[in-house]
Amino acid sequence: NLDTPLEASNSPALRFEVFAKCSTTKARASKMHLPHYTAHTPMFMPVGTMGSIKGITTKQLEALDCHVILGNTYHLGSRPGPELLEKAGGLHKFMAWDRGLLTDSGGFQMVSLLKLANITEDGVEFENPHDGQKMMLTPEMSIGLQNAIGADIMMQLDDVVSSLTTGPRVEEAMWRSVRWLDRSIKAHKRPAEQNLFPIVQGGLDVELRTKSAQELVKRDSPGYAIGGLSGGEAKGSFWRMVSLSTDILPTNKPRYCMGVGYAEDLVVCSALGVDMYDCVFPTRTARFGNALVRTGSLCLKQGRYSTDFEPIDKNCDCPTCANYTRAYLHTTATKETTACHLITVHNIAYQMRLMLDIRQAIVEDRYPAFIRDFMRIRFGKTV
């Protein structure tokens, strides 16, 4: 019965209802009522930078049944900037998107994009790429910017180290992230309209991850994220850290695994009880001419597609597959932005379809069989 949730949580700006659970894995299907939209989970959230998802419009994302998209505080903070956004009436209005919006805090982007960032207890210091000036992003500033942007979900500023880092730096970053969470909670001015999610850190260390998750749970937040993963570590360690985290995080609140977007990870992490994902992968790889399919991806720039008059996937119901052939995309992929756009549309459709299939398999309590079929098609082996 989809009307009576098995578990639920009520936060001022988020109601989460788990309405189906897999009987043999930790997978669940839920509804997440946000201020702007009710999202169905497990879900994938495409990533935008300056208020746009590269290669696709917000109207097209709507048509592809996309429920929540990501924006980045780091980019939005410098351009268009908080004053313009406030004048525009918030980012939702500015970008003509009336569904769910989530903003990342900015620290991760600076550390991963700028390499030059310098982290102190106060915040992250970096060089502004537009004018070369030194700037400091503190937890308070990040929340201030995110309050101006007005997203349904905001992320705490965290101290992120690469998942390959070992030694005392991992523990320092984990505890600093907890302290920055407390500063973020204090700085948050709109708890009735916007949700603030803490982020579990602790590298690949079982004890540090456990401690981090336990500390965050004490803060009783509307939802929780798992961060610092999917940065080149072995799949086994990545999945173990996710599983350990979901064992500690509350079962009646949403869990968000940050920066994850490969199909096999979405399938496995959903079995481990994750509800939300984001990644630049499907849109970025589209711009390189790669189309996502059930067996992996087609590199449409390869000469073999020049006379292939099939669609990318004849079972796909996206506008690109309904109208264009691999040969057309091959011919244009090597020269035209149109092909980037058309492949982006297909890749988002692929990702949304995968998440819908995952949700249906959970609701019908056949998720383990779904995983077996998925892995067989993708890796050609029986598991």
Ligand code: GUN
């Ligand atoms: N995106 C991917 N991973 C992370 C993370 O650990 N922290 C933040 N803030 N964003 C991320």
